[in-house]
Amino acid sequence: MGHETRNSPTYLDLDHNLNIILSAMLRSLEYLAEIFKSTMRLSHPLLLASCASAIQHRALLKPADSCLWRPPPPRLACAIDEWGDNPSGANTTTAFQKKASGRSQQRTHETLPPSKWEATHHCAGPYCIFTNPGFAHGRGMVAITTSPTLPKLRAIEPSRPVPASYHLSLVPGKGLGMIANQTLSRGAVVTTESPAVLIHRGFLETIPAAEQHPLLDQAITHLPPPLRAAFLAQMGHFGGHRVADILATNSFQMDLGGADGHHYGNFPAVSRFNHDCRPNVAFRVAGGGLVHTTTVVRDVAPGEELAISYLDSFESRERRRQRAKMAWGFECACSQCSLGEEAVRRSDARLEEIRRVEGVLGDFQSTGVDAALLRKLVKLYRDERLDAGVAGAYTLVALSYNMLGDARLAVKYAKLAREAVIIERGPEAGDAEAMRELAEAPKEHFTWKARVQR
Numbered sequence: 173m174g175h176e177t178r179n180s181p182t183y184l185d186l187d188h189n190l191n192i193i194l195s196a197m198l199r200s201l202e203y204l205a206e207i208f209k210s211t212m213r214l215s216h217p218l219l220l221a222s223c224a225s226a227i228q229h230r231a232l233l234k235p236a237d238s239c240l241w242r243p244p245p246p247r248l249a250c251a252i253d254e255w256g257d258n259p260s261g262a263n264t265t266t267a268f269q270k271k272a273s274g275r276s277q278q279r280t281h282e283t284l285p286p287s288k289w290e291a292t293h294h295c296a297g298p299y300c301i302f303t304n305p306g307f308a309h310g311r312g313m314v315a316i317t318t319s320p321t322l323p324k325l326r327a328i329e330p331s332r333p334v335p336a337s338y339h340l341s342l343v344p345g346k347g348l349g350m351i352a353n354q355t356l357s358r359g360a361v362v363t364t365e366s367p368a369v370l371i372h373r374g375f376l377e378t379i380p381a382a383e384q385h386p387l388l389d390q391a392i393t394h395l396p397p398p399l400r401a402a403f404l405a406q407m408g409h410f411g412g413h414r415v416a417d418i419l420a421t422n423s424f425q426m427d428l429g430g431a432d433g434h435h436y437g438n439f440p441a442v443s444r445f446n447h448d449c450r451p452n453v454a455f456r457v458a459g460g461g462l463v464h465t466t467t468v469v470r471d472v473a474p475g476e477e478l479a480i481s482y483l484d485s486f487e488s489r490e491r492r493r494q495r496a497k498m499a500w501g502f503e504c505a506c507s508q509c510s511l512g513e514e515a516v517r518r519s520d521a522r523l524e525e526i527r528r529v530e531g532v533l534g535d536f537q538s539t540g541v542d543a544a545l546l547r548k549l550v551k552l553y554r555d556e557r558l559d560a561g562v563a564g565a566y567t568l569v570a571l572s573y574n575m576l577g578d579a580r581l582a583v584k585y586a587k588l589a590r591e592a593v594i595i596e597r598g599p600e601a602g603d604a605e606a607m608r609e610l611a612e613a614p615k616e617h618f619t620w621k622a623r624v625q626r
């Protein structure tokens with residue numbers, strides 16, 4: 173599973189870019205124009221691409237410099253010293269395992285296994301299996317990654333569960349899907365989940381299948397039985413090696429930070445979301461805690477399917493369909509893709525117009541920016557039902573109204589932008605704070621009348 177930006181297969185961070193914008197604005201309005209252009213092209217702070225694409229991409233990479241599958245060395249291969257008083261792992265039976273084996277288990281803090289990362293001697297090239305069977309009170313987690321990633325693994329947080337507001341059901345043509353049990357209002361959280369399996373991108377892209385597959389199989393055996401069962405119950409769309417297929421069908425690309433930070437994360441509960449090009453649910457994996465959170469972006473009625481977008485929703489129908497087919501192997505017949513030909517033509521034209529208008533607004537040198545253009549952008553998003561990607565548009569509209577010297581509408585859209593940013597990227601997103609500041613004091617904001625005064 174993967175989700176794409178509107179124009180680039182790289183990892184980017186919109187908050188980071190907005191911060192650049194803000195400081196750049198103070199220094200040079202011309203510089204701002206350039207950064208605006210690139211920033212407003214993005215629809216999502218977290219850029220995801222499918223394992224399937226990665227596997228296809230692997231063919232382009234030069235044959236691996238990796239070592240062969242290594243027999244267990246006499247001592248642990250990875251830098252276990254980094255974790256101080258890490259126990260040997262002899263007592264790693266989890267609360268779940270004990271429950272599963274029928275023994276009564278009082279789930280108190282004392283009886284739960286400690287949550288610590290342990291190295292194993294199973295490695296391929298620089299990538300080793302690391303396990304944490306005590307993670308999240310015995311739910312467990314496993315990673316195939318490099319030793320320098322260990323401090324980042326230790327920062328991963330257990331999710332705080334939310335009451336289930338959906339059930340799983342067969343959806344014609346899609347396999348299982350998530351169906352709302354109740355009315356859900358915009359902003360309602362549907363799922364929170366920590367990764368079950370975390371795999372370094374380099375492992376999937378450079379280690380040959382003959383070495384990769386045994387290590388993947390081995391990694392899964394380190395999950396406590398209930399989580400292992402949940403992992404193996406996931407859909408595999410492509411066939412072939414079971415674990416690799418599950419990862420190719422159900423992984424989110426995640427950036428743990430730094431040059432070595434690119435990983436794929438698997439979340440067995442989240443894996444049941446089907447795709448829709450106009451989804452009613454947005455997702456994010458925020459911060460070093462790596463908790464995956466999904467939030468409803470428009471009101472949902474009981475019985476409605478909950479869906480996320482695997483793709484860049486701003487691309488044309490043709491392009492979206494190609495990508496769905498290439499990366500996940502299905503013909504996209506979502507509500508937007510199955511419109512009639514005339515409606516599709518109008519939809520594609522609106523998407524093209526969104527790109528053009530955002531280009532104009534993002535170029536500080538451009539003329540013709542007025543309230544009518546800003547109203548047009550908002551209407552285009554509404555007509556296209558881009559509820560899951562509206563935060564960037566509202567942010568741009570709020571800043572633009574302020575640059576035009578309209579404090580009332582700058583405040584209105586800054587508030588809308590802040591709400592949308594929180595829904596799409598979480599309350600900790602930098603843009604949420606930036607929009608709060610704009611809403612509180614538009615005339616003191618450095619964008620005030622910036623277009624009028626030129």
Ligand SMILES: C[S@@+](CC[C@H](N)C(=O)[O-])C[C@H]1O[C@@H](n2cnc3c(N)ncnc32)[C@H](O)[C@@H]1O
Nearest residue numbers: 345346347348407409443444445446447500502
């Ligand atoms: C992450 S899984 C989603 C859950 C899956 N339906 C299941 O039964 O577990 C992704 C797979 O679901 C199917 N799928 C998801 N969205 C779909 C859609 N809009 N149309 C058809 N198939 C879809 C495809 O087979 C895709 O490879």
